[in-house]
Amino acid sequence: MNVFDWLSNMDMPSEDHFNIAEIRFKNGRKDFYRNSDHISLHTGDAVVVEAMTGHHIGYVSMQGELVRLQMQKKKVANDDEIKKIYRVAHTKDLEKFEEVKNRELPSLYHAREVIRKMNLGMKLSDVEFQADNTKAVFYYSADERVDFRELIKVLASEFKVRVEMRQISLRQEAGRLGGIGVCGRELCCSTWLSDFKNVATSAARYQNLSLNPSKLSGQCGRLKCCLNYELETYMEALKFIPDVEAPLLTEKGEARLQKTDIFRKIMWFAYKEENNWYALNVDRVNEILTMNRAGKKPASLELDLEEVKIPIATLNSDLENLDRKFQNKNRNKNRNKNRGGRGDSRNPNQKNSGNQGPNQNRKNPNPNNPNNQNRPNPNRGK
Template sequence: MSGCTNCSTDTQGVGGCQNNGSCGTGDCNKMNSFDWLSHMGIPEVDTFDVVEIKFKGGRKDYFRNSQLLPLTTGDPVVVDVPNGHHIGYVSLQGELVRLQMQKRKVKNDDSLTSIYRIASQKDLEKWQDAKNRELPTLYRSKQIIDELKLGMKLSDVEFQADNSKATFYYSADDRVDFRELIKILASEFKIRVEMRQISLRQEAGRLGGIGVCGRELCCSTWIFDFKSVTTSAARYQNLSLNPSKLSGQCGRLKCCLNFELDSYLSALKDIPKIEKPLLTEAGPAKLQKTDIFRRLMWFSYNDDNNWHSINCDRVQVILEQNEKGITPFNLKQDNAFEGEYDLNKTNEDLELLDKKFAQTKRKKKRKPKNRKPPTQEMAATGDTPSKPRRPNRNPKRGNRNRGGQENPSQPTPKGATGESKGAGNASRNRKRKPNPNRNRGGQNKPNKGPSDGA
């Protein structure tokens, strides 16, 4: 068989081979578990008969394979549920299921229901018809909740495969009286209604999404047990207590704050505790920042903006000197006569980054406009082409060559006669004739009629 078309697994790989779309890499479906015991060669006599079945939204449950059906990861099966049957996909089987049940504290007793059969094409078609009702039901239910003015948020609807029951998942801050809501939903959709309240973290896990790290949300891929997250985890990791940065898509503190907490606590054992400023001859040095994994600490003299980085070993030496009443010359030297304290250039990357952004952007010089090449006559005389003259906007004013020259842009050569100059001065000194019909007083003068002698 060919591999899954949604991943890079080839035909010879394990993932995607005979799994009916359930990729072994865990990227095709939500809440997948890698069966690392599948190729261990466990005897078939001791095979665990309980199978893990996955449903919509990453919900998982355990059912007994009493008929010993030949199941493969990803097979759709019909399982026994209260008041009907449902369809799910095989997500895990074998000895690893026993370990998962112990981890989730699920008892292997008679309370586990059994698997009926592998789902046929008719079962899948009926289940698909039931799934097609989920989205219209969700929209209509939200309208009913708004009409009843209930303080709850409906996030998802899941129909049973036999189309006889629907589970409504909602979240609310306070207790909600939804008895009237159940009556309306049951009468309108002709189904049995089950209301199930979930937390905001579970709601984000059912809806899914992409986190700020660029990967799928942990609550929708592998987390099934949500532990409480406190702000003390952020304090141990020296994170700024900014709610917008520490909150996930669910509106609560990110679950990943607990993942690296143990590593930070073990690394903090080698970091000296600074309860008061370090005393030096250059002034008291106050702690500003600590890099836990690089074991660097930044101090500033008298709350200055310039920070000085030293390693934790040097800080411990200064603390021991202050306890004995000894004041070093500065953070890096014990006295003024010894050389510079040998410090590796651990902060070189930050300095290069500061220099990169400290450089001011230079203004780009404008390129000269492309001018027309000079003609042969201009090249012979040595003249440069002049700027084209703007056209006259008022055509009534005529040519503005008042001096009588043919080309006003060319200057008058020396020794030329003054006729053109005198003509130009005469035109400038010419007085305008008064217009007797011009109305200077703002009054309307009647037009003169024809004279008697006309």
């Protein structure tokens, strides 16, 4: 995930510059490295960093005071053992790293074949080779404990590298693979979410969601992490919603709860013999519950219905405005048609010119008129 440095436009004292940078690796994996040599770095630079054995190449994702805040969030102390940044990666380093990365996909397929032959209950999802081609980390998921000691020996002898097997959860696996959720956005686990909390089915019940596993499950096969995002808000709003377990007793009959709008504090009830739903606010529901506990019954649920009455004059004025709008529209259409008809009924002997003036529709002068005798006849000589 890319990080926006909102402190980049601020002038920070050079002597107090924080010398730890956050480095990003494959599939968004990040770690902190110390810039002991005070190398001039910029966000996005490829750097050679220290590894357990040898070196690796990553990209600078964050530096400066933001790293200090990020370390506090992840509870990493400044005096902890933090690996070192060696230098900015050269062209030869990047070319060799590209050759090493080209080994990852064939190695992944081959390792899956070996796992299938050894009949191990594990799912291999990804592999990451170190930049110096001395180590390979295989990421897998499994429901039970797996003895992969023999597998490590086989893979190490075939790939000629040091092999490390690292187990990840199904949510972490989905985050490494990436994808698009049903919301149309990139998966949270592959962009910004790093703390995977437990998601229970009660989160869906509190939010009045249908308990459909296909809709509540994410691409990892587990309940969606986003079910926890608004859970606290729903829990706070549910404090004002009465708990209706038994039907409401009225003289008209028993009314059972059908639906609850938590934020609007409206509850819908329906009689057993009817198909209509009646909307009641929580105050009315509490009132009926209190009456039922005292052995009393209200006449019906309709007493709480509040109908919105709209004046008839307002409705009539709206209809008149709408009719007037359509009448004006039809009148303009007829006017345009009449103009087009008059334009086509011109004298056939008149020349059609696109540069005619405003008197283009004027009739020919009458030759019998004494006032027009001195005017030349346009049809003379034809």
